[in-house]
Amino acid sequence: MLYVEILGSLPEMARDEVRAMLELGGGKITGEDYLLLKVEADEKAYPFLDRLGLAHEYGELTIEADSVDELLKKADEVEWPIEGTFKVDTETMANCEHDVLDLPRKLGGVIHSKGFKVNLSKPDNLVRAYCGEKLYAGIRLRYFDPKDFERRKAHHRPFFRPISLHPRFSRALVNLTKAKREILDPFMGAGGILIEAGLLGLKVYGVDIRPEMVEGAETNLRNYGVRDYTLELGDATRLEELFPNKKFEAVATDPPYGTAATLAGRKRDELYRKALRSIYNVLEDGGRLAIAFPIEFDGKGEAEAVGFRTVGMYYQRVHKSLERYFYVFEKAR
Ligand SMILES: C[S@@+](CC[C@H](N)C(=O)[O-])C[C@H]1O[C@@H](n2cnc3c(N)ncnc32)[C@H](O)[C@@H]1O
Incomplete structure (x- = not known):
């Protein structure tokens, strides 16, 4: 026991x-x-x-x-x-x-x-x-040891952006997908989720719409010794075009919450909806998606409308103006 x-x-x-x-x-x-x-x-x-x-x-x-x-x-x-x-x-x-x-x-x-x-x-x-x-x-x-996670917090990375989950939560998102081989983060930002996945020995795939993020995520991954990665400049709503012959075992991601810079000029809810559909299309049957959305967005309803089944939903109050849910969704076999 x-x-x-x-x-x-x-x-x-x-x-x-x-x-x-x-x-x-x-x-x-x-x-x-x-x-x-x-x-x-x-x-x-x-x-x-x-x-x-x-x-x-x-x-x-x-x-x-x-x-x-x-x-x-x-x-x-x-x-x-x-x-x-x-x-x-x-x-x-x-x-x-x-x-x-x-x-x-x-x-x-x-x-x-x-x-x-x-x-x-x-x-x-x-x-x-x-x-x-x-x-x-x-x-x-x-x-x-909390220090091991602290060492990988956003401000300790060579490429710093203050838009990162705490490494413990990034790690948990990866684990909640039950990934054994690989993970895709279609809104990878500075690569926080991919660092945690890479350290677990998973092959990591990342996408971001901004070139400086693709470069920065690579710098960060290398800094923590992650070598098995494929990073693409592209749009999380068009993953099928970026990876035409590929289905992923699992997806873990933290999409932008609403600042103009991180949304790249798009309407937030529409971006989320399209990304959910695109992620669904590139997931293997039985594959899982772990994702965070602010509470104003009906993540469960929207994901289920695309075909996902909800397997977990966890509320977190980050600060006065940001409350979110972490969700775990599964694509039917
Ligand atoms: C909240 S950040 C992700 C933070 C990341 N988890 C980390 O640990 O650094 C969201 C990222 O999504 C990117 N983004 C915004 N719209 C996008 C789109 N349509 N496709 C791909 N990436 C996009 C932004 O450039 C930003 O880097």
């Missing part, structure tokens, strides 16, 4: 990202307690869980208990998969119903009494104890 601790900003989107990765890697979510997901999967799922954008960490779930006493009793009974030293670290979630103030010391004491050595400054294993409705303990396998 594994646990995944997801981030709290868009928990439904984060949970569906985990679900998408488990559909690729084999496994399923069997329970949840606030931001902690219980997952049934084996090692084959690790490379896919390693792709996550909206997760804090995942690990092996060793114990689940209804009280601190039960947790400590089970901790004494189980075989801890610890090699080397350890340290206990507690996560008190917002729904925590137990008194866990002293838990790290008590749990550490029990594990120590089983012959394992404590090292508080540089432990080989981190034992994570979670308090929610229930109590959980496990061993962290992978921590998603």
Whole structure:
């Protein structure tokens, strides 16, 4: 059994990202307690869980208990998969119903009494104890360091445009498409989504209507070591002409929201509608599109009118004048 601790900003989107990765890697979510997901999967799922954008960490779930006493009793009974030293670290979630103030010391004491050595400054294993409705303990396998994502934020890239999603969301959009081979971003801008996809080992295709973006996206992709790319100057509403003999496994994109410069003189809603149709035409059957639209646009209705099925829809308030939905659509097989 594994646990995944997801981030709290868009928990439904984060949970569906985990679900998408488990559909690729084999496994399923069997329970949840606030931001902690219980997952049934084996090692084959690790490379896919390693792709996550909206997760804090995942690990092996060793114990689940209804009280601190039960947790400590089970901790004494189980075989801890610890090699080397350890340290206990507690996560008190917002729904925590137990008194866990002293838990790290008590749990550490029990594990120590089983012959394992404590090292508080540089432990080989981190034992994570979670308090929610229930109590959980496990061993962290992978921590998603925020610094890794921060390093790829728009202002750290050689070609800077302030119109970029946070890399964690770009990563989640890619994952929600369940892409295994390739991804197309028809409004690639400075390439934020393509960078995340490229770092996952996917072949990336990008389109933008402005030449400086095509050049800038290439600079950015190369800067992060992404080499397998095809970038085209062109129009996201005429993808069939740009890629005449090609169908894509998946599309992830963040179209312009309405400033004159990014819309290149087009009416916004008409641009969205035409782009949805064109994306539909170049997607493989069963392929997925992950896309953001401002809330004023009926993304679900418009995509379904083109033939898509809606598989996910997540609301986000970016700031006072921008609220959007991230959508995941699927083309029927
Ligand atoms: C919001 S930005 C994308 C940001 C991008 N996700 C990133 O991380 O940098 C939208 C981009 O769409 C481009 N664009 C606008 N109209 C377009 C069209 N009809 N076809 C292709 N690209 C277009 C703009 O030039 C702009 O670079």
